[in-house]
Amino acid sequence: MIDPWSSAILNYKKLIREFGIKPFQDLLADLEDPPLLICRGIIFGHRDYGRIVKAIREKNSFAVVTGMMPSGKMHIGHKMIVDQLVWYQEKGADIYIPIADMESYSARGVDFEDSRKLAIEEYITNYIALGLNPKNENLHMYLQSENKMVTDLAYKLARKVNLNEMKAIYGFNGSTNMAHHYVPLIQVADILHPQLMECEGPEPTVVPVGPDQDPHIRLTRDIAERFQKRYGFITPSSTYHRFITGLTGGKMSSSKPKTAIFLSDSPEVAIKKLKSAKTGGKDSLDEQQRLGGVPEDCVVYEMLLYHLLQSDAELKEVYRDCIEGNVMCGECKSKAAIMIKNFFIELGKKRQRAKRSAEKILNHN
Amino acid sequence: MIDPWSSAILNYKKLIREFGIKPFQDLLADLEDPPLLICRGIIFGHRDYGRIVKAIREKNSFAVVTGMMPSGKMHIGHKMIVDQLVWYQEKGADIYIPIADMESYSARGVDFEDSRKLAIEEYITNYIALGLNPKNENLHMYLQSENKMVTDLAYKLARKVNLNEMKAIYGFNGSTNMAHHYVPLIQVADILHPQLMECEGPEPTVVPVGPDQDPHIRLTRDIAERFQKRYGFITPSSTYHRFITGLTGGKMSSSKPKTAIFLSDSPEVAIKKLKSAKTGGKDSLDEQQRLGGVPEDCVVYEMLLYHLLQSDAELKEVYRDCIEGNVMCGECKSKAAIMIKNFFIELGKKRQRAKRSAEKILNHN
Numbered sequence: 066m067i068d069p070w071s072s073a074i075l076n077y078k079k080l081i082r083e084f085g086i087k088p089f090q091d092l093l094a095d096l097e098d099p100p101l102l103i104c105r106g107i108i109f110g111h112r113d114y115g116r117i118v119k120a121i122r123e124k125n126s127f128a129v130v131t132g133m134m135p136s137g138k139m140h141i142g143h144k145m146i147v148d149q150l151v152w153y154q155e156k157g158a159d160i161y162i163p164i165a166d167m168e169s170y171s172a173r174g175v176d177f178e179d180s181r182k183l184a185i186e187e188y189i190t191n192y193i194a195l196g197l198n199p200k201n202e203n204l205h206m207y208l209q210s211e212n213k214m215v216t217d218l219a220y221k222l223a224r225k226v227n228l229n230e231m232k233a234i235y236g237f238n239g240s241t242n243m244a245h246h247y248v249p250l251i252q253v254a255d256i257l258h259p260q261l262m263e264c265e266g267p268e269p270t271v272v273p274v275g276p277d278q279d280p281h282i283r284l285t286r287d288i289a290e291r292f293q294k295r296y297g298f299i300t301p302s303s304t305y306h307r308f309i310t311g312l313t314g315g316k317m318s319s320s321k322p323k324t325a326i327f328l329s330d331s332p333e334v335a336i337k338k339l340k341s342a343k344t345g346g347k348d349s350l351d352e353q354q355r356l357g358g359v360p361e362d363c364v365v366y367e368m369l370l371y372h373l374l375q376s377d378a379e380l381k382e383v384y385r386d387c388i389e390g391n392v393m394c395g396e397c398k399s400k401a402a403i404m405i406k407n408f409f410i411e412l413g414k415k416r417q418r419a420k421r422s423a424e425k426i427l428n429h430n
Numbered sequence: 431m432i433d434p435w436s437s438a439i440l441n442y443k444k445l446i447r448e449f450g451i452k453p454f455q456d457l458l459a460d461l462e463d464p465p466l467l468i469c470r471g472i473i474f475g476h477r478d479y480g481r482i483v484k485a486i487r488e489k490n491s492f493a494v495v496t497g498m499m500p501s502g503k504m505h506i507g508h509k510m511i512v513d514q515l516v517w518y519q520e521k522g523a524d525i526y527i528p529i530a531d532m533e534s535y536s537a538r539g540v541d542f543e544d545s546r547k548l549a550i551e552e553y554i555t556n557y558i559a560l561g562l563n564p565k566n567e568n569l570h571m572y573l574q575s576e577n578k579m580v581t582d583l584a585y586k587l588a589r590k591v592n593l594n595e596m597k598a599i600y601g602f603n604g605s606t607n608m609a610h611h612y613v614p615l616i617q618v619a620d621i622l623h624p625q626l627m628e629c630e631g632p633e634p635t636v637v638p639v640g641p642d643q644d645p646h647i648r649l650t651r652d653i654a655e656r657f658q659k660r661y662g663f664i665t666p667s668s669t670y671h672r673f674i675t676g677l678t679g680g681k682m683s684s685s686k687p688k689t690a691i692f693l694s695d696s697p698e699v700a701i702k703k704l705k706s707a708k709t710g711g712k713d714s715l716d717e718q719q720r721l722g723g724v725p726e727d728c729v730v731y732e733m734l735l736y737h738l739l740q741s742d743a744e745l746k747e748v749y750r751d752c753i754e755g756n757v758m759c760g761e762c763k764s765k766a767a768i769m770i771k772n773f774f775i776e777l778g779k780k781r782q783r784a785k786r787s788a789e790k791i792l793n794h795n
Contacts, residue, residue, distance in 0.1 A: 171589055210585075213578060220575075223609035224536055228593075231608060243596060244588035247612050 080276050086110040086305055092118055100152040102145060102306065104377075105370060108273070112282065113302040116269040121156050127269040128259040129153045130301075132252065134165040135183040136173055137319035139191045141326045142309035144372055149273050149304075151196040159203045159265050163255040164188070164427075167209040171244035177210055184208070185423050191328050193419035194412055199426050205259075206426050209251055214263060219247075219254035225291045226250065226284070234280045253285045260298050267297040273304045309371055310364050312342040329416070332409040336402045339365065345387070346394040357390040365394070365401050373404040445641050449648075451475040451670055457483055465517040467510060467671065469742075470735055473638070477647065478667040481634040486521050493624040493635040494518045495666075497617065499530040500548040501538055502684035504556050506691045507674035509737055512560040514638050514669075524568045524630050528620040529553070529792075532574040536609035542575055549573070550788050556693045558784035559777055564791050570624075571791050574616055579628060584612075584619035590656045591615065591649070599645045618650045625663050632662040638669045674736055675729050677707040694781070697774040701767045704730065710752070711759040722755040730759070730766050738769040 080086055088110055089103055095118045102108045120127035131146055154160055166180035175183075189206065193199050209215060228246075231237055237246055260267045274282060282303045289298040311317035311324030318324050326338045345359035345366065360366040366387065374380045386392035445451055453475055454468055460483045467473045485492035496511055519525055531545035540548075554571065558564050574580060593611075596602055602611055625632045639647060647668045654663040676682035676689030683689050691703045710728035712718035725731040731752065739745045751757035 167585060170586070174589070210582065216581060217575065220532060220609055220612070221535070223612060224539070224607050226608045227605050228602065228608065228611060229604035232604070237593065239594035239597070240592050242589050243591045243593065243612065243615060244585055246593060247585070247588060247608065250608060 080279070080305075081110055084279060086112060086276075086279065087114075089114070089304070095122070097122065100148065101375065102148060102371070106307075107145065107371060108149070108304050108306045110276075110305040111303060112286070113300065114271065114304060115302075116299070117271045117302050120269045124157070125268075126157075126159060126265060127271065128159040128161060128265060130161045130163070130256045130259065130270060130272050131274075132163040132165045132168075132255055133184065133188045133192075134168055135180045135188055136169055136175060139187055139328045140317055140319055141328060141368070141372060142317045143191075144195055144328070145306060145309070146273060147192050147195040147197060149306075150192070153271075154198055154201055154204070157203070159259060159268070160201070160205065161255070161259050162192075162204070162206040163212070163215070163252075164206065164208045165252070167244075167251050168248045170210075171242060171248045177208075181208060181427070185427065186420075187329070189423040189426055190416055190419045193422050194328075194415035199419075199422040208427065209255065212258075214261065215251060215254045215258050218258050218261065219250040222253055222257070222288050222292060223247070223250045226288060230284065234284055249281065249284070252281065253288050256285050256301055257289055257292075257296075257298055261296065267299050269299055270301040271304060272301055273306065275308055276305045279303070279305065310343075310367055312338055312364055314343045314364070326405075328412065330409065332406045332413070335405050335409045339368065339402055339405050340398050342368075342398075344394045344398070350393060353393060354390045357388040358394065360384050360387045363387070363394075365398055368405070369401060373401060373408060445644070445670070446475055449644060451477060451641075451644065452479075454479070454669070460487070462487065465513065466740065467513060467736070471672075472510065472736060473514070473669050473671045475641075475670040476668060477651070478665065479636065479669060480667075481664070482636045482667055485634045489522070491522075491524060491630060491633050493524040493526060493630060493633055495526045495528070495621045495624065495635060495637050496639075497528040497530045497533075497620055498549065498553045498557075499533055500545045500553055501534050501540060503690075504552055504693045505682055505684055506693060506733070506737060507682045508556075509560055509693070510671060510674070511638060512557050512562060515557070516561040518636075519563055519566055519569070522568070524624060524633070525566075525570065526620070526624050527557070527569070527571040528577070528580070528617075529571065529573045530617070532609075532616050533613045535575075536607060536613045542573075546573060546792070550792065551785075552694070554788040554791055555781055555784045558787050558791075559693075559780035564784075564787040573792065574620065577623075579626065580616060580619045580623050583623050583626065584615040587618055587622070587653050587657060588612070588615045591653060595649065599649055614646065614649070617646065618653050621650050621666055622654055622657075622661075622663055626661065632664050634664055635666040636669060637666055638671060640673055641670045644668070644670065675708075675732055677703055677729055679708045679729070691770075693777065695774065697771045697778070700770050700774045704733065704767055704770050705763050707733075707763075709759045709763070715758060718758060719755045722753040723759065725749050725752045728752070728759075730763055733770070734766060738766060738773060 081088055089108055092114055093099060093103065117127055129150065131150065150160060164180070164184045166177050169175040169180045170177060198204070231246060231249065235249060256270065256272055259265050259270060272282060286300050289300045292298055309317050313324050315324060326335050342364040345361065345363035347353035347356060347358065366383065369380060369383060383397065387397065446453055454473055457479055458464060458468065482492055494515065496515065515525060529545070529549045531542050534540040534545045535542060563569070596611060596614065600614060621635065621637055624630050624635060637647060651665050654665045657663055674682050677691070678689050680689060691700050695703070707729040709730055710724035710726065712721060712723065731748065734745060734748060748762065752762065
């Protein structure tokens with residue numbers, strides 16, 4: 066049987082086995098209308114997501130928290146987070162989006178004014194362009210530095226966390242600056258503050274992250290339990306997603322422009338980048354016709370899997386044509402190029418429209 | 431020549447020699463109308479106080495910052511700080527009094543609501559009763575946790591301080607909680623924030639402290655210099671005062687009631703405590719008549735020196751009578767008892783009147 070997305074999970078088996086992250090498949094049946102990213106195994110694991118499934122099914126309130134760190138430009142890999150938010154927004158979630166200006170300052174020296182500007186012009190604009198409804202009253206977007214409820218809570222939580230724990234998780238040492246030492250507690254507070262009585266009160270909360278963020282999630286869950294008695298926190302749930310591969314094969318990263326298609330790229334640039342991407346093709350055409358390609362090693366295929374092809378049937382066809390050697394990389398890239406062109410033309414228009422809402426959203430919160 | 435307060439400085443000679451704290455005497459001549467505590471060597475040293483002398487003389491603006499940590503009750507030793515504030519208020523200073531509720535929480539687990547209550551009912555009430563004018567528009571009293579300008583600045587400053595520095599100064603280790611690790615930076619911001627453009631702008635600032643606080647002052651001065659370019663900070667000055675000796679000979683401490691006369695004690699209790707205090711008397715009356723007492727070792731004498739006797743001439747007389755063996759401890763205590771009785775009767779009345787202003791002061795800031 067052809068399973069065009071089974072490979073997604075392979076690399077994360079160890080994580081699942083050793084750290085108690087649960088595979089997502091077991092919950093799929095209980096989830097009405099699951100998003101593509103879950104069906105295709107891109108979101109591959111979770112902790113305590115059962116609570117969220119239950120809240121969605123029973124139409125109880127729940128929260129989603131996912132921060133954005135305003136540094137550099139957004140690339141197409143970041144779209145994955147927004148896709149999840151759009152889906153959660155349809156499900157009626159209380160959505161909290163902290164803009165991590167405090168982290169940006171302590172870790173990268175970005176000024177608070179610059180963070181604000183970048184957040185509005187780049188991140189918030191793209192979030193809206195990609196489908197997040199800025200007018201939904203359950204949406205809360207804020208700058209960490211301006212949210213006193215968060216900074217107050219962070220300090221209160223900080224009393225039950227010691228330096229050894231921080232060192233073990235974040236690898237801090239003696240030369241790490243004190244703002245950097247402290248900022249993970251701001252992020253813990255970002256996740257827990259929706260459950261304060263001044264906000265929503267205790268409710269299931271899910272944090273979508275990459276697997277590299279799991280230590281932070283574990284700390285947050287521990288802290289939630291240490292303060293359970295005081296605040297009634299429900300231990301937050303989390304989901305784990307794969308990262309999209311960069312154009313050159315490694316990680317896609319805003320700080321390495323050659324690896325990334327940026328959301329602000331023109332359709333022409335996007336096509337050019339896609340065409341230069343590493344594929345799962347063989348060394349010679351002849352060999353590829355005989356043995357087929359390897360979609361699991363192909364950036365173009367991943368782009369289709371994550372973002373460009375909504376139809377499972379069509380995706381299966383692409384997969385089959387590749388492994389059977391029916392379609393070569395050139396042809397496949399040309400088809401993908403048309404899709405990415407259309408996507409970027411559309412996104413460009415939406416970004417134009419989104420700009421004005423983006424400017425307003427931080428002020429009216 | 432009889433110098434009834436020279437001894438005050440003796441114990442601190444090392445501090446002055448090794449750490450660059452300057453003795454106060456050199457500045458005395460330049461200071462118009464210096465307060466008793468300076469004349470009598472109780473405030474024995476300083477860093478860069480010349481700036482403050484100049485500001486006072488030229489009627490330029492300057493700030494005084496001195497925090498109160500709401501924990502336990504105020505004792506008579508704490509009066510020293512208020513005496514200084516009253517004097518500075520007369521000189522037109524911008525007075526900033528942070529109430530260290532964040533420190534109280536991280537170091538002693540005191541709840542924020544409890545801190546607020548204790549600050550109002552005990553500390554602020556006494557400050558006003560002891561002569562601080564609550565209506566002066568240059569007076570700023572605030573809870574750390576409610577002053578966003580301070581918490582914001584603390585975080586910004588924290589980027590240029592690393593863990594090694596904090597460890598060296600405060601002796602933190604791996605089991606120290608993160609709020610405790612962070613709170614010294616709040617105190618640095620307490621001292622520096624009056625110089626922000628949103629407050630007074632750069633101006634000379636003095637922080638009256640005990641010598642045990644000097645490492646914190648040195649850190650604050652270093653940080654001020656690291657951010658000098660950005661904020662234009664004038665490196666803060668400091669003064670150093672002796673602590674009053676406890677009734678039993680050691681340190682006077684609110685957490686050891688036997689050592690302290692509390693400002694909320696009734697006159698009767700205050701007298702009783704004074705009469706039980708350790709003196710500089712000899713083992714036998716005969717011996718004392720022959721050899722005289724040692725006022726430098728006498729808690730009662732210290733009480734006169736710090737607080738009860740305003741007249742230098744009278745104080746000299748007490749000193750001489752003691753060392754010459756003319757007046758024995760019993761007689762001396764009886765005289766001091768009358769003074770302390772009058773002081774506490776008066777203070778009790780003033781405390782009653784001060785209560786209402788104390789309740790208002792945190793709200794109208």
